Amino acid sequence: MRVVASGLEGPWEVTYGPDQQLWVTERSGKRVVRINPADGTKTVLLTIADVSVTFLQDGLLGLALHPDLLRGRAADFVYLSFTYDAAPGPEVVSRLAIRRYRYDERAHTLVEPLDVIKGLPAYTDHVGGRLVVGADGKLYLTIGDGGSNFGQNRCRPNRAQELPTEATVTARDWSVYEGKILRINFDGSIPTDNPLINGVRSHVFSYGHRNPLGLVVGPGGRLYESEHGPDTDDEVNLIEAGRNYGWPNVAGFRDDKTYAYSNWSASSPEACASLPGRGAVPPSVPTQQETSWNHPQFTPPLRTFFTVETGYDLNRIGNATIAPGGVDVYTGDAIPGWKNSLLVLSLIRGAVYRLPLAADGRSVKEPPAELFRTTNRYRDVALNPDGRTIYLATDPSGPNRDPSGVANQKLANPGSILEFKYGN
Ligand SMILES: [Ca+2]
Numbered sequence: 001m002r003v004v005a006s007g008l009e010g011p012w013e014v015t016y017g018p019d020q021q022l023w024v025t026e027r028s029g030k031r032v033v034r035i036n037p038a039d040g041t042k043t044v045l046l047t048i049a050d051v052s053v054t055f056l057q058d059g060l061l062g063l064a065l066h067p068d069l070l071r072g073r074a075a076d077f078v079y080l081s082f083t084y085d086a087a088p089g090p091e092v093v094s095r096l097a098i099r100r101y102r103y104d105e106r107a108h109t110l111v112e113p114l115d116v117i118k119g120l121p122a123y124t125d126h127v128g129g130r131l132v133v134g135a136d137g138k139l140y141l142t143i144g145d146g147g148s149n150f151g152q153n154r155c156r157p158n159r160a161q162e163l164p165t166e167a168t169v170t171a172r173d174w175s176v177y178e179g180k181i182l183r184i185n186f187d188g189s190i191p192t193d194n195p196l197i198n199g200v201r202s203h204v205f206s207y208g209h210r211n212p213l214g215l216v217v218g219p220g221g222r223l224y225e226s227e228h229g230p231d232t233d234d235e236v237n238l239i240e241a242g243r244n245y246g247w248p249n250v251a252g253f254r255d256d257k258t259y260a261y262s263n264w265s266a267s268s269p270e271a272c273a274s275l276p277g278r279g280a281v282p283p284s285v286p287t288q289q290e291t292s293w294n295h296p297q298f299t300p301p302l303r304t305f306f307t308v309e310t311g312y313d314l315n316r317i318g319n320a321t322i323a324p325g326g327v328d329v330y331t332g333d334a335i336p337g338w339k340n341s342l343l344v345l346s347l348i349r350g351a352v353y354r355l356p357l358a359a360d361g362r363s364v365k366e367p368p369a370e371l372f373r374t375t376n377r378y379r380d381v382a383l384n385p386d387g388r389t390i391y392l393a394t395d396p397s398g399p400n401r402d403p404s405g406v407a408n409q410k411l412a413n414p415g416s417i418l419e420f421k422y423g424n
């Protein structure tokens with residue numbers, strides 16, 4: 001392991017560019033930096049003044065490079081996702097946006113901002129914001145459920161199962177996009193071949209997501225995603241058009257283990273706001289077993305971290321979760337046995353989990369192997385095309401957990417890019 005760069009303000013996306021440089025967003029620093037992986041030299045390409053940072057999940061988030069960047073095809077474009085304040089005045093009304101910039105290769109700056117889409121939902125928890133360009137030349141963006149029906153937001157109805165109508169699409173009311181993965185044309189419009197869901201075509205590609213923080217394009221153009229479960233059942237999913245990934249009716253598999261959907265906002269006759277936030281779920285809150293809900297498009301995960309039996313000790317931090325960050329697919333030949341493996345990052349455990357994919361990419365062959373364990377929170381990953389070199393971005397702060405489940409706030413390499421190299 002080698003520290004490539006440190007002192008970064010929340011590195012959130014790290015992408016290996018066609019210029020053999022690392023392209024990094026700094027979430028709270030509101031900057032895009034280009035880092036030379038050989039010597040750690042940083043060049044600030046852009047600072048976005050109107051990025052809004054209000055808590056530990058929002059700010060400057062995703063970055064996706066146009067497939068023709070630096071190929072002389074007049075498409076030197078970089079796409080960024082970020083939160084901004086949509087209301088004038090002191091109150092912050094957070095929304096998510098995608099903006100395009102052109103990379104000026106000579107000046108090493110990002111210029112000519114053009115908003116692709118604005119007004120997407122962002123709330124005070126579970127923002128999402130991971131952005132990729134699919135093999136089909138469309139933008140894919142993850143949006144979290146806003147933390148609705150959970151913690152401080154438990155009285156806010158969860159909308160991950162709610163679908164756009166013709167009326168909301170016509171009104172450009174994107175608020176219903178909480179808990180969705182979107183598929184978007186480069187100009188922000190709705191692709192004409194997006195799935196019809198309940199008879200409506202919108203930006204929605206898939207739905208029923210909780211806190212999707214990882215998204216990557218794998219072999220065959222298949223999309224793999226990672227998302228946080230509640231206190232069990234973090235998921236790794238194969239994302240396909242029009243599918244329903246279950247949240248909040250199902251966490252992980254439809255197995256009635258540990259999780260049942262208690263809809264706090266529907267509490268009656270006692271209003272949710274009058275209920276205590278701790279302790280057992282009060283009887284006024286309707287609670288539904290996973291198997292009492294069924295949906296023809298329900299799609300279970302490829303793998304959970306972790307599905308445990310009812311009664312398992314969930315009081316120790318991260319006992320049945322890894323809190324997944326970014327995800328990537330290793331497709332090289334250099335590391336024996338690794339070809340076509342998913343690499344899933346953990347925030348809470350400071351580790352990377354390698355999941356070997358079956359030949360058709362539609363299932364995971366073996367249990368995960370744990371790699372690169374350090375006292376850090378791994379936020380995102382990039383792979384060098386040499387197949388030997390893996391870059392990991394680390395959070396500047398936040399909880400980590402030692403193997404016995406004791407929480408630890410002191411991180412070994414906060415706000416850094418770490419390199420792990422195979423062999424030599
Ligand atoms: Ca990445």
Ligand SMILES: [Ca+2]
Pocket residue numbers: 208235245246247250251252300301
């Ligand atoms: Ca799910």
Ligand SMILES: [Ca+2]
Pocket residue numbers: 233250251252253254255256257259290
């Ligand atoms: Ca379950």
